Amino acid sequence: MAGLELRQLRKSYGNVEVIKGVDLNIEHGEFVVFVGPSGCGKSTLLRMIAGLEDISGGELRIGGKVMNHVEPRDRSIAMVFQSYALYPHMTVYENVGFGLKLAKTPKDVRDQKIREAARILQMEHLLDRKPGQLSGGQRQRVAIGRAIVRQPEVFLFDEPLSNLDAALRVDTRMEIAKLHQNLGASMIYVTHDQVEAMVLADKIVVLDGGVVQQVGSPIELYQRPANLFVAGFIGSPKMNLLPVTVEAVSDGKVTISSKDLAATDIAANSSGISAGETVTLGVRPHALQISSSATLVGRVALVERLGNETNVNVELPTGGQLMAVLDGDQPLQIGHGIALGFDSSDAVIFDGEGQARHL
Amino acid sequence: MSVATATEATIGRGPVSAAKRETAYPGWFLLPAAVIYSVLFLLPTISSLYFSLTRWTLFDATFIGFDNFAQFFREPFLIKGLVNTVIYAVVTSGMKVVLGMALALLLTSRIIARGYLRSVVFFPVLVSTIGVGITFTVLMHPTNGMINEGLALLGVKGPGWLTNPNLALFSVALVDVWKGVGLATVIYIAGLVAIPRDYYEAARIDGATPWQNFWFVTLPLSRPATATVITLSFIGGLRTFDLIWAMTKGGPGFSSDTIASVIYKQYQAGFFGLSTAGNVVLFILIAILVVPLTMLLNRKRGHE
Numbered sequence: 001m002a003g004l005e006l007r008q009l010r011k012s013y014g015n016v017e018v019i020k021g022v023d024l025n026i027e028h029g030e031f032v033v034f035v036g037p038s039g040c041g042k043s044t045l046l047r048m049i050a051g052l053e054d055i056s057g058g059e060l061r062i063g064g065k066v067m068n069h070v071e072p073r074d075r076s077i078a079m080v081f082q083s084y085a086l087y088p089h090m091t092v093y094e095n096v097g098f099g100l101k102l103a104k105t106p107k108d109v110r111d112q113k114i115r116e117a118a119r120i121l122q123m124e125h126l127l128d129r130k131p132g133q134l135s136g137g138q139r140q141r142v143a144i145g146r147a148i149v150r151q152p153e154v155f156l157f158d159e160p161l162s163n164l165d166a167a168l169r170v171d172t173r174m175e176i177a178k179l180h181q182n183l184g185a186s187m188i189y190v191t192h193d194q195v196e197a198m199v200l201a202d203k204i205v206v207l208d209g210g211v212v213q214q215v216g217s218p219i220e221l222y223q224r225p226a227n228l229f230v231a232g233f234i235g236s237p238k239m240n241l242l243p244v245t246v247e248a249v250s251d252g253k254v255t256i257s258s259k260d261l262a263a264t265d266i267a268a269n270s271s272g273i274s275a276g277e278t279v280t281l282g283v284r285p286h287a288l289q290i291s292s293s294a295t296l297v298g299r300v301a302l303v304e305r306l307g308n309e310t311n312v313n314v315e316l317p318t319g320g321q322l323m324a325v326l327d328g329d330q331p332l333q334i335g336h337g338i339a340l341g342f343d344s345s346d347a348v349i350f351d352g353e354g355q356a357r358h359l
Numbered sequence: 360m361s362v363a364t365a366t367e368a369t370i371g372r373g374p375v376s377a378a379k380r381e382t383a384y385p386g387w388f389l390l391p392a393a394v395i396y397s398v399l400f401l402l403p404t405i406s407s408l409y410f411s412l413t414r415w416t417l418f419d420a421t422f423i424g425f426d427n428f429a430q431f432f433r434e435p436f437l438i439k440g441l442v443n444t445v446i447y448a449v450v451t452s453g454m455k456v457v458l459g460m461a462l463a464l465l466l467t468s469r470i471i472a473r474g475y476l477r478s479v480v481f482f483p484v485l486v487s488t489i490g491v492g493i494t495f496t497v498l499m500h501p502t503n504g505m506i507n508e509g510l511a512l513l514g515v516k517g518p519g520w521l522t523n524p525n526l527a528l529f530s531v532a533l534v535d536v537w538k539g540v541g542l543a544t545v546i547y548i549a550g551l552v553a554i555p556r557d558y559y560e561a562a563r564i565d566g567a568t569p570w571q572n573f574w575f576v577t578l579p580l581s582r583p584a585t586a587t588v589i590t591l592s593f594i595g596g597l598r599t600f601d602l603i604w605a606m607t608k609g610g611p612g613f614s615s616d617t618i619a620s621v622i623y624k625q626y627q628a629g630f631f632g633l634s635t636a637g638n639v640v641l642f643i644l645i646a647i648l649v650v651p652l653t654m655l656l657n658r659k660r661g662h663e
Contacts (some may be wrong), residue, residue, distance in 0.1 A: 052560050073566030085557035089579040098575070099565035150565070 002063035002076060002153030002186065003028045004049065010057035011044055011210075018044055020210040021058065026188065026203070028153075031180050034190045035197040036207035036233070042190045043158055045207070049188065050079050050156050063153060073103075078147035079156040082163065084139045086131040086146075092118075093127040096145045117148040120182070137168045144179065157189040161196065173200060194234050198222070206230050228280065228354040237285045237311065237323045241350075244281045249273055252359055254349055256281060260316040262295045268349040268357040282348040282356075285311070288324035291341030298322060298340075303332050314338055411639045415632035427636035431625075436613035440621040441644070447532050447617055448596030448648075454536045455592045456585060459543025464577075466544065467551045477548070481541035488538065492605025495534045496521065499606075524614035527607050531615060535602055539595065543588045550584025551577065586656035593652065597645050618644065 004026040011019035019041050026032050034042040047053040051072035060067045067075050086095050100110040118124045121141045161169045197204050198218045206213040214226040225231035231239045248255040249270045257263040302313035310330040314322040349357045413420040466477050498505045499520035507517030520530040558576050600619035609616035622637035
């Protein structure tokens with residue numbers, strides 16, 4: 001049983017600190033996704049867990065044992081690289097069995113494990129081919145096969161789908177999810193694609209600037225983002241963020257308004273917020289609906305009719321932009337007025353520091 | 360891959376555009392190059408084939424059929440020269456591969472003054488072969504040479520590097536390796552830095568030792584560089600002449616003669632037809648050995 005513990009994990013290159021004290025617990029069998037924009041440190045963090053990067057500070061434990069200075073092969077991990085890193089001169093069979101060969105595993109055991117991995121990944125017919133003769137998706141599978149035969153406690157994936165085309169990415173994503181269910185091992189998966197993170201993860205770790213912004217289940221992150229960064233990063237299309245003024249404050253409730261927005265009560269942790277302050281209102285595009293008791297009125301600037309839903313870009317009187325995703329097909333005309341409302345329980349207030357004020 | 364694409368394109372656009380593509384340049388563009396090639400390469404090759412079949416005094420040539428070849432193969436030292444040539448080519452190209460790879464590994468690792476050391480190892484390549492030959496002849500002098508004097512200081516009696524018939528050829532080969540290994544090293548450095556780091560990281564996670572890294576990753580993936588080094592140095596070794604001539608003139612006796620030096624001696628003696636026949640033999644020998652070798656080295660691999 002191997003959980004992972006990261007305690008104040010740090011990494012610096014010279015004077016530049018790229019991982020600034022990460023604390024994280026990963027339970028055995030959990031599927032954890034590190035997500036964040038380019039340069040946020042997610043791949044570095046993964047490589048530190050793998051043992052490919054030295055740890056500058058803090059402690060890494062796998063299965064309760066400190067692993068800071070343990071060689072990668074002894075960490076009971078396996079890694080799938082973004083480039084797949086399949087050896088071009090070896091067949092699929094040799095590639096998958098390479099680690100076992102290095103570990104001097106007896107030939108019959110090796111053969112059995114390779115064939116078992118090939119069976120799980122349905123690539124028995126590819127075993128004699130070389131990587132150059134495989135499609136992108138097949139190479140991806142071989143790379144995963146190479147990880148499986150090591151029977152690791154923790155699988156590490158470094159942006160494994162980024163070299164695949166869109167359709168294949170969806171298929172492979174499902175295969176990885178199934179694989180996780182079947183193998184029951186812990187998986188840590190790095191991606192910059194928040195949709196991948198949402199659909200795969202038991203737990204998402206949002207990173208920015210080498211700092212963990214929020215850790216939680218996908219729905220938790222979607223519904224209760226901890227700050228403006230997470231609110232903007234998770235969810236597609238992005239959450240609408242509008243600057244508003246606080247009109248009145250009472251316990252558990254903030255009344256806000258702006259030139260575009262009629263006075264509205266939002267349930268929020270109001271401690272430390274005072275009337276007259278500028279805060280940010282966050283509303284998901286899906287929470288906005290056409291309404292007669294509208295609180296936001298604007299002009300239709302752009303319409304995308306997808307059949308099952310309609311994306312509307314709304315220009316507010318003061319020049320601000322809103323994105324709304326309306327149910328069903330809405331025959332809206334560009335330039336016409338539109339009135340939108342939202343349920344105040346779907347809205348989030350962010351204070352001056354950008355922190356969410358969930359109740 | 361590119362062949363398939365070209366075929367598809369040809370089918371798609373029809374034969375007219377295919378013909379157009381083949382004549383992307385007007386025919387007369389080829390003329391200057393064709394003239395130079397014919398006068399300087401094609402003509403000499405064909406005429407040498409002809410003159411190898413004649414008794415030739417530079418002014419007068421009498422056709423004598425294959426007599427020159429028969430004569431050439433009757434030369435007592437020719438077989439020695441043939442064997443020496445092959446030994447020389449194998450020894451020098453083999454050592455250049457091994458040393459070139461070793462030096463390239465050293466010079467791509469994190470060492471101080473790496474750039475300076477890289478240029479130092481390449482420097483002998485730039486020096487004149489005759490100069491190198493004369494210098495090493497002096498250094499390898501059996502009694503007064505610096506090498507044997509140095510060995511004497513250690514209490515070792517140095518051999519007659521260039522005077523011992525069993526050693527002379529290998530001594531020259533050693534100097535050839537010293538002079539040429541820089542080029543092999545540069546080719547290997549280019550090959551090694553082109554290997555993606557991911558391969559080593561994947562091997563590291565699989566627990567590869569440095570030796571396994573070399574054996575399973577570096578060596579197979581630097582194969583294109585190895586093919587280039589072997590081909591270049593093997594051809595160079597087969598046609599070697601200048602270093603041999605500067606250091607031993609094929610001696611002592613005929614012990615370090617190669618085909619090229621045998622041919623040169625015939626030429627010096629005025630047997631122009633005979634030496635031309637020798638050149639034809641050398642040409643054929645190189646073709647017989649190198650063509651299958653390059654085919655073997657560059658055979659299509661799965662990932663290409």
